[in-house]
Amino acid sequence: MIEPPAVLATLAGSHVLAVPRGTDLAGLARAWFPAARWAREPVSAAQAAASRPMTGARFRGIAVAPVDPAGVLSLDDAVEVTGPYPLDAAGARALALPAQDCDLYGLPAAPVPGTTLAPGLVTGWATAVARRTGGGILPATRERAVVPDPAAAVDLTLWSPTPLRAEDALPLVRPALSGSRLSPVETAPPGAPGGFSLAATYEYDGVVTVRCARSNEMPVVLSTTDWRAHGPWAYQVTWQPPDPHELDLPHPSQLHVIARQRVAPSIARVVATLWRTAGGTVVDAGGFVVPHEEVDARARVR
Template identity: 55%
Template sequence: MDQAQVKLPDRVDGRNVLVLPRDTDPVALATAWFPEASWERSPVTAPTAPRAMTGARFRGMVDAPVPAVPGLLALLPGATLEGPTALDSDDAREAGLGARDVDLYALDSTDPAGLALVYGWMSAAARRTAGGIVPADRSRLVTPDPGAAVDLTLWSPLALTARDALPLVRPAMTGARVGHPVESRDGALSITATFEYDGAVTVRLARSREIPVALSALDSGAYGPWAYVVTWEPPNPAELRTETPSQLHLIARSRVQQSVARIAAAVWRGAGGTVLDSGGFVVTPDELREMATAAR
């Protein structure tokens, strides 16, 4: 979603800015894509300094914030984020960011080769947190749709057979016509649930030689090479690639998201491992349960 001209503090002038909800941990987001990401300079939280408060009952009382010192978060060699620059809900609204407390992180990059990856991460991070991105020209606030991240992948040390998998996922496919499991010659397994109006959800199991970056920081027992990919194919797949999908697509998506989470949760209970969303970020068991039971 694009909005009108944005006005941000001078501190972040001339740079693309990632907008995150207040107190979001940028390191946790960064290490999901950049395993070596860390603070080159940690941010400093400033103490509260006095300011005079008006009125007889407040005479002599003072309370005013001192600006904090932003940190410098290294993503890749030659790419850093400076922040947070904090805006309260009033300042954020005046800036054109909506009425909520936010933290701003300004991008500096001296290596054009890595920019595409960094921009991809910024978009994924904004989608993951319901945040946004403000380009350097301040022409708009770009807010990637959090609801567009439907698919989930479980990375597990255990490979289930078709006989084991079907009883696990069938109860989670309520309201759908469930096909027979299909097993390919290389051992890949797939089960598809077809909904009358909402497209189809498929669970595919295959062994992968590459492990996502987000898993590299976890204990080896928390994941494995078997990827259970739960994907949604809407009635009109082209709408997955448009910024303005139809209302029918959005309705179908809202109905099917809970089914995707329930299927992933069912497989996780049976096979163990760690779930990642389509942006490459870890989905905790609590988040998965919340997604599976959320009201449509």
């Protein structure tokens, strides 16, 4: 196991993304960068051990370079992410990262010549990955770790091939948002499918809005999935807390957190119900596909 000082020395000058051990980083990369690929596959511990230099009199004088276990994940043929470098929970805790066995990856901290990626896109992706997986980021300056709150991302969007009429969606959504007053904000002409917006207002927890609209701009991640598994109709289920400014705070108030805990299962129930009726693929606010099992698990939380 690599100790923290050795890891940081290896990744000196790079931002460091920490994700739970065994996370499929290539899959998460393709959600934002469809052309992402392993330019060099990571080597397992067993493969690295088998490739150690040969010893003994028979092999004296034969130079065998040790195998670098880290892989190189190319995002666009110019920007590269290196890793994984394993770190145990104690080492992660010492770096103020979530205390779990994790994999570390180095990301460029300076502009990369020849890249077509917009400035900040890679660090934005790394932040979204850290939030999605419950990981963290060490900036190149090593001032302090950035640990996004995974629970902060509650909004979900169902991308479906099937449009629903407002009058058909209303009885589906109402039970999932029980205890609230559900009223149409704007609707399509009577009998027309799609194009509606419904709002559920909670006295202390803010507003949950369900919007359905056809869109020509889909998340990048849908380009990596079967076209038959999604469609152009976006059912966006979003939450506006009593104080919207708290959405951008790294440490919101306890009242905000309690309200979020109450509405998050309702949002998942709405999406699960709509998916069972209209089909499609669920994408979270970070641009990653959310499996149906996870949506159901979120809906069961009380």
